[in-house]
Amino acid sequence: MKYYDQHLHTFLSFDSQEIFENYLLNNPAFFVATDHFDLHNPGNKFHDDIPDYDKLAQKLSELEGNYPTTFFKGIEIGVVPGQEKQIHDYLNDHPYDLKLLSIHQNGKFDYMDDVVLTKDKYAVAKMYFDQMAKVLDTFTGAQILTHFDYGLRRLDFTSQELEEHFEKDLKLILKKVIRKEMALEINAKSFGYYQNANLYRYIIPLYKSLGGTFFTLGSDAHKADDYQALFPEMAGLLKEFDINFLVAFQKNERFFAELP
Incomplete structure (x- = not known):
C-alpha cells in the first residue's frame, strides 16, 4: 500500500x-477527511463543533461515482474529561472509519489561545499532559493520537526541558498509547510551521524505547495545497531511528505502508 494523508x-x-475535489487533484488511491469534533469549543465562541455527518455521507457518495479513489469517513475528536459519554453517544449513531484523538482545549480555553502566554508555561504543559493521560484512560475507540505537542505550540519548549520536567508524564502517556494499540502521529504543522521538529526528535525514540511501533504522518491540512506537507522531511526523521513503515487505519483493520 502507498501511504496517504490521514x-x-x-x-x-x-x-x-x-x-x-481540490484534495482529489492529488489522485490518491485512498482518501479520508478528518473534520473537527469539539464540544463547547473555546476556539469558536464555545459552540459545539460537530461535522455534518449526513452531508459527509452524501458528498462521499457523489465522489465515489466520479473518482477511482476509495473513500473513508474520518473525524478528529477533541476530548475534554467529562464529555466522553456525549461523544460516544454521537459516535454510536454516526460510525466513522478513522478516529483521531486530540487534546485541543480544557473547557475554558484552547491551548493555542493567547491566555496561555499569561500563565506559567510549566503549569500549562502539566495541565495539558495530565488531561491527555486522563483522556487516554476514559476515551476508547480512537486509532491515532495526534500532535502530542499541541499544548506546547505557544510555549517555546525545548526537548531538553521536556526530558527534564515531563519525561515521566510522557512515558505514562506513551505507555497508554501502546497499550491501546494506537499510533503516534508526526504532525506537519507542528513539525514545520510551529518549528517543533526537535520535540519529535525527542518523542520518537522515547516512544520506540517503550515498545511503540505504530507511526502515522499527518499534514493537518486545512487547504489542499498542504496535502502531504513535509512528508519527505518527517519520513526522513523516522528513518534516522530505523523506522521504515507507517500504519494506515481503514475501518477496523490496520495496514502497513513503506515510508514515502
Missing part, C-alpha cells in the same frame, strides 16, 4: 473552507 480538514470543519 489528517485533513474540509469545509465540514469550523476552521476550513476547503472542498474535497
Whole structure:
C-alpha cells in the first residue's frame, strides 16, 4: 500500500473552507477527511463543533461515482474529561472509519489561545499532559493520537526541558498509547510551521524505547495545497531511528505502508 494523508480538514470543519475535489487533484488511491469534533469549543465562541455527518455521507457518495479513489469517513475528536459519554453517544449513531484523538482545549480555553502566554508555561504543559493521560484512560475507540505537542505550540519548549520536567508524564502517556494499540502521529504543522521538529526528535525514540511501533504522518491540512506537507522531511526523521513503515487505519483493520 502507498501511504496517504490521514489528517485533513474540509469545509465540514469550523476552521476550513476547503472542498474535497481540490484534495482529489492529488489522485490518491485512498482518501479520508478528518473534520473537527469539539464540544463547547473555546476556539469558536464555545459552540459545539460537530461535522455534518449526513452531508459527509452524501458528498462521499457523489465522489465515489466520479473518482477511482476509495473513500473513508474520518473525524478528529477533541476530548475534554467529562464529555466522553456525549461523544460516544454521537459516535454510536454516526460510525466513522478513522478516529483521531486530540487534546485541543480544557473547557475554558484552547491551548493555542493567547491566555496561555499569561500563565506559567510549566503549569500549562502539566495541565495539558495530565488531561491527555486522563483522556487516554476514559476515551476508547480512537486509532491515532495526534500532535502530542499541541499544548506546547505557544510555549517555546525545548526537548531538553521536556526530558527534564515531563519525561515521566510522557512515558505514562506513551505507555497508554501502546497499550491501546494506537499510533503516534508526526504532525506537519507542528513539525514545520510551529518549528517543533526537535520535540519529535525527542518523542520518537522515547516512544520506540517503550515498545511503540505504530507511526502515522499527518499534514493537518486545512487547504489542499498542504496535502502531504513535509512528508519527505518527517519520513526522513523516522528513518534516522530505523523506522521504515507507517500504519494506515481503514475501518477496523490496520495496514502497513513503506515510508514515502
